[in-house]
Amino acid sequence: MERLQFRFDGGSRVAAASDACLVGVVASGNLEVLIEPAPQTDACAIEIRTAANGFGDVWQAVMTDFFERHRVGGIRISINDAGATPAIVSLRLDQAIEEFTRRDPA
Amino acid sequence: MQSYYEATARERIAGILDPGSWHEILPPTARTLSPHLKALDLPVAFDDGVVIGSGALEGLPVLVAAQEGGFMGGAVGEVQGAKIVGLFERAKAARVAGVVLLLETGGVRLQEANAGLIAVSEVIRAICATRVRGIPVVAAIGGKFGCFGGMGIAAGCCTSIVMSEEGRLGLSGPEVIETAHGVEEFDSLDRALVWRTVGGKHRFLLGDCATLVDDRQPAFRSALAQAVRTGEELELASLEREQRTLDERLERFGAYTDGEDIWRDLGFDKPANVPLLATDALIALSKRLRAA
Known part of the structure; x- marks a missing residue:
């Protein structure tokens, strides 16, 4: 297992519809993404635990893309990964942000 | 979903x-x-x-x-x-x-x-x-x-x-x-x-x-x-009833080696068709067989 941490500044604070949200499952080739509000900061802080060692550069690229797409701040993202591909990671992150900011509680 | x-x-x-x-x-x-x-x-x-x-x-x-x-x-x-x-x-x-x-x-x-x-x-x-x-x-x-x-x-x-x-x-x-x-x-x-x-x-x-x-x-x-x-x-009487049911089941079906044998014994004419039955049809048929 490898633990990775990223931090992006300069995003705008997102108005959370809920306290926190979780999407995805830690199944083979999949991951779970937990988003929590972090009101004491403007940053988007990301912590990853991944089963695939040695892919730090790929994670860096995928996380940078994600931040460029959404430019969100004031949140903490925690990921448990069981070997998801970059495309799956991007989709899960988009899904998580959509759930986190959704107005109507599901 | x-x-x-x-x-x-x-x-x-x-x-x-x-x-x-x-x-x-x-x-x-x-x-x-x-x-x-x-x-x-x-x-x-x-x-x-x-x-x-x-x-x-x-x-x-x-x-x-x-x-x-x-x-x-x-x-x-x-x-x-x-x-x-x-x-x-x-x-x-x-x-x-x-x-x-x-x-x-x-x-x-x-x-x-x-x-x-x-x-x-x-x-x-x-x-x-x-x-x-x-x-x-x-x-x-x-x-x-x-x-x-x-x-x-x-x-x-x-x-x-x-x-x-x-x-x-x-x-x-x-x-x-x-x-x-x-x-x-x-x-x-x-x-x-x-x-x-x-x-x-x-x-x-x-x-x-x-x-x-x-x-x-x-x-x-x-x-x-x-x-x-x-x-x-959960009472002693219900446990004893269940135990009797299990004993009878073992007695009746214990020698069979396939689910189809059991379904035939239960009265299904065509046991091979059981997996094809819709849920409602299976429930209705098994009720009729139990009553018979």
Whole structure:
């Protein structure tokens, strides 16, 4: 297992519809993404635990893309990964942000 | 998400409970991680593969535990077991109509060895203790991974079981039997064989599950609510009655080697057609055969 941490500044604070949200499952080739509000900061802080060692550069690229797409701040993202591909990671992150900011509680 | 089979544990809870009634205990933000998996350098899940909490089921106040089959095949570790046992502890104090278990599990999480074995036995004890207090414990089985191992025993200890055709219930799973006794004994890749041995329809015809439903969340929802409403109390007389039923079943079917033999004995003219019958048709036909 490898633990990775990223931090992006300069995003705008997102108005959370809920306290926190979780999407995805830690199944083979999949991951779970937990988003929590972090009101004491403007940053988007990301912590990853991944089963695939040695892919730090790929994670860096995928996380940078994600931040460029959404430019969100004031949140903490925690990921448990069981070997998801970059495309799956991007989709899960988009899904998580959509759930986190959704107005109507599901 | 209409299919129960395809839904995650969280989607099942959303599909079965009354909207807005759910309150999760130890949510993912609590990060109740397995210390064993961390020590073994394996992936962990923020909820350790089980979602627990309280809610309303067709207006009935219930406690619910839903296992996530996608995480380690729903296997029960120390933390997951403690969460389920803690939920039953709450059932003692809270005024609830019943406890609902949405089971999807291969049994003990072998990576956690004795801690996992103890966890499953504690779950079994908690189910029985809760039933003795007059609180029904109802189980739903309809996920991809079925319900096997020690949790198959736990399911058997519940007041009643709701299954879909897709669900599977047993002790040793098909792959385990094949590994231990050889492919001649049991071919785990023969899906038809697997389903006529441990599948939902067979379990219904044998009487192991009380209710057979279609693979739709609303069908599970109403069957579970009905099971909570009509839950029979655990008494010595009911245990003795069940033991007699099992003895008679063993006497009648013990020599058979295939589900089809049993279905023929039950009165099905064309047992090979049983897997093709729609749920309603199967239930109606089995009622007629029982009455005859």
